[in-house]
Amino acid sequence: MSEDTIRLVTIGRIFRRRWRLLAVAAVVGALVGYGTSLVLPPRYTTSASVLLPGQWEERELLTQSEIASSSAVVDRAAAALNWGGVSGSELRDQVSAEATEGNIVQISGTADTPEHAQRLADQVAQQFVSFTARIAGDSTDSETAAGPEALRQKVMQTNRRITALAEAADPGQTVESVQTRTSLEQLRTSLEEAMKKLDEADPANNKANMVVMGPAAPPTGAAPPTRTQLIVGGALLFFLLAVVGHLAAARADRRPRTGPEVAAALGSALLGTVDVPGERAAHRPEGGGARARVRRLLGTDTRWDMPEPRASVDEAGRQLRYRRVCAHLRTQLPFARRLLVVVPDGDDIARRAAGQLVTEAGSASPGPSGRGDPLLRVVEVSVSRPLVPDRDTESGALVVLSAGSRTSEELAGIAEACADARHEVVGTVVACPVQDRPARTGGDPPENAAAAPPERGHATGGPA
Structure with a gap:
């Protein structure tokens, strides 16, 4: 994978x-x-809204939102709240402001209780309105303040002069007198409209007219x-x-998963692939102890990344695979001799395949040359520290293991252990788990499943 x-x-x-x-x-x-x-601890958040009347540009609204969450406003709110142990610098992390549509600055306050959050938002909104009004008053000095007032006085004088001119005009209904009075009235109207627009555009008036749109709503739930x-x-x-x-x-994972890959890691030839039927529970490694029980409970005692076992053909097909492996052994070993069947410790699939292979080798009939299969003896070796029995009557080793169960380094260690014991690895057999089909309810057993000759029965055990 x-x-x-x-x-x-x-x-x-x-x-x-x-x-x-x-x-x-x-x-x-x-x-x-x-x-x-x-x-x-849980945190609660609520918001208070401040309306900014008049015409405001987007950057001006952003400036107002920055002022609302600035230290100048928050420090005043902290002093007004007078919460013991809570300074303005701590409250600055709990206050935020955002300019929304409709010239509204939304001020949010976050606290440990709903009541504190509501009081914080309301107090910051009030301090923001007061602070902006103070800025507007401080920025208007005497000369700047006298300018609009002097202009109003000039406009009032001009209106009085227009009235006097209108009264001094010819009271008759001549065309010239009517046009003169009409022009004077238009001038009066234009002056009044200009003063009205001037009052509306005065930024000091806009700032002074900011309105808090009611108290903040109590939080209905904790903030995320x-x-x-x-x-x-x-x-x-x-x-x-x-x-x-x-x-x-x-x-x-770099474990060999195919027969050729496993044989290449062992440095030997692949003699064949055999099928081992059984339930999933039979594939679990044996072992006791608390750790083994925990692994069995969590399901980590078996590999999850192995593919689902394929369906087995039948018993005759499985036995045919074992017989082909024995035939390959006869081809590579023309003279019958004893071999070790090396199985990695804890590999239940390989152990069952090795037992079946020993049975088939002991029950097989002699080949055309008149020589039978080598006598096989199964040994299990530890993968962490592999140790193979020294060469005695056996003159080679046959490695049987399941695909994808061991790494290349572990397989190389098994091959080195065989070489240290002076056993030549004559071949590799890969065992694959399969799903066994239900047994037949009737009919005769296959002809090739006959009992083995009694004189070869000692091949399943140790050296004779």
């Missing part, structure tokens, strides 16, 4: 074969999220992340980490 694309079937296989481990990971993540919620969100988020995070960990381990 190391070079394969991750497919949905791979994810489904993880869920199906590691669902207990994934469930435990999700529970642990939920507990971590719950513990985090105890360390981080809530305790429920932390628990769910922790469970989901640990669940995803467990899945990603399985995928990463599978991508990094």
